[in-house]
Amino acid sequence: MMIKEMEIYLHIPFCVRKCAYCDFLSRAADEKTQQEYVKTLIKEIRGYGSTYYDRVKISTIFVGGGTPSILTGEQMQHIFDALHQSFQISKDAEITIEINPGTVTDEKLCLWRQAGINRLSIGLQSVNDEELRMLGRIHTYGKFLDSYRAVRAQGFQNINIDLISAIPGQTLESWRETLTKVAELEPEHISAYSLIVEEGTPFYQMYGGSGENKKETQDSLLCGEGTHRYLPLPDEETERAIYEATDELLGRYGYQRYEISNYAKEGYVCRHNLGYWERKEYLGIGLGASSLVEHTRYHNTSDYEKYITGVEGHKDIREEMEKLSxxxxxxxxxxxxxxxxxxxxxxxxxxxxxxxxxxxxxxxxxxxxxxxxxxxxxxxxxxxxxxxxxxxxxxxxxxxx
Incomplete structure (x- = not known):
């Protein structure tokens, strides 16, 4: 039997606090809930062993969220023990975990390396603390620098930094400052996304909604531990200038754009994301995780209770299965x-x-x-x-x- 290549996406749906712009499947949760989820996630992983171990080789793994780094190092190690026991993972596999500043410890970093994690994606978004507060982030730029230095000290040599442009109140000058400070840290990869105001988020009520709800929320924005006055989104001209500055400035620091929002030093493109764009098969594991397997797209249930009871009861947790023509x-x-x-x-x-x-x-x-x-x-x-x-x-x- 020919062994084919496959990727794995693993979803951790927890965060310290949901950001004002975020529409991802995530929520705050206590330690008991997190442990319950990890136990169920491991059970789901082990359930795939008989189906996939002899049929596929895993080329990349991406642990996303939420904030995967919110889990303990021991919990993450147990998850990867199950992955290694249930799948053939290539020796040169790219294995990424998303992390947030303020949720990283030396112990976690050490255990991640032992588990085989070799790429970290840090959610910075901005070097401007006021912009971070507007977004509802839990960290400051100073906390990010502490985390970045800790990551480098532990020997990680493939790091991505996530940034967001077109933040409320952002100017071309503040965006250039963010790009410059981040580029001078010399991460191997930078993702620079433009803010999208998604329905169902506090930002949508302020910037994309209508009527009384929008008027009420435009007076003030509650994020972090204080109330901050409403600031408008950058106008179209500023957003255009921000877009143009990104390619020009990062190019001067040796970053090559290889996808609409992604830049990398030579040899450090994100293999996992390239797999999505090149339609490689991938298996989504965890709450709400999406998959592309054998010409079929589907996702796991996004209902937490259905996910827990479904996996425990050996029920089919897949939804919206679409056989692609x-x-x-x-x-x-x-x-x-x-x-x-x-x-x-x-x-x-x-x-x-x-x-x-x-x-x-x-x-x-x-x-x-x-x-x-x-x-x-x-x-x-x-x-x-x-x-x-x-x-x-x-x-x-x-x-x-």
Missing amino acids: LADEIEEFMFLGLRKTKGISAKEFRKQFGKTITDVYGKELKKLESENLLVRAGDRIYLTERGTDISNAVFIRFLDP
Whole structure:
């Protein structure tokens, strides 16, 4: 039997306090609840052993949340013991854990290294403490620096730092300060995302909602331990300048953009995320975790009680299972692959789908080229700088050809 490559995403849905902009599946929880979840998560992991151990080799593991670093080092070690017992994990696997400043200890870092974790993703977001308070973050820039130094002291040599732009009250100058200070720390990878105001968050009531709720919340923003006056989002001109400054400034520090929001030093692209954009199979483990397995997308239940009782009772916890059609997979190949700066391969398209990309998207490609949104260079097809700026408008052109 041929062993195929697969990735694993493992979800830890707990955090100290939910941030004002966050719509991820996460919540605060006491130690008893966290321990209950870890026990159930390990049981779910072990349940996959008979299905996958002899069939797949795990190339990357990503532990996300929430705040995975909220768990004890011993809990994380037990989780990875179960992973190593249930799956064949490649010796050179990229294994990432997301961490928040203020939740890291030397003991945790030591146990993570013993468990095989070799890449850390630190949620900084900004070096400006007022911007951090606006976001509802639990840390200051000083606490981040303490955590960063501790991580380096423990020998971790593959670190990502997450940043968010277009924060309320942010200026081009404050964003450039964030980029410069972070780049001078020389992490191997930087993710720079623009703030998206998601429905169901406190930020949506302030910036995206309507009516009385929006008016009430615009008077003040409760985040951290105090009430802060409402600040507007950067205007379109400032947001555009912030976007342009990111590529230019990080480029000067030796970071190459390889995806719309991601920059890396040579040799340090995030292999796990590349797997998503290149449609590699991945197994989601934990509450609400999504999967792509054998041409089918689905996710685990997002209901905590259903998850706990389902795993304990050996019930199927999968929901919204969608068998992808050929048309679905072609569309995904295009709008996920074009997120990468190197774009997609016409040869790979034909290899996967048995037809040429021109047969399927000839008219769309020609029109996008004429509009200076896309370039064809030999085998590669990729977005221009202008196309990257309005990437969502480009991607929609590849739906329902």
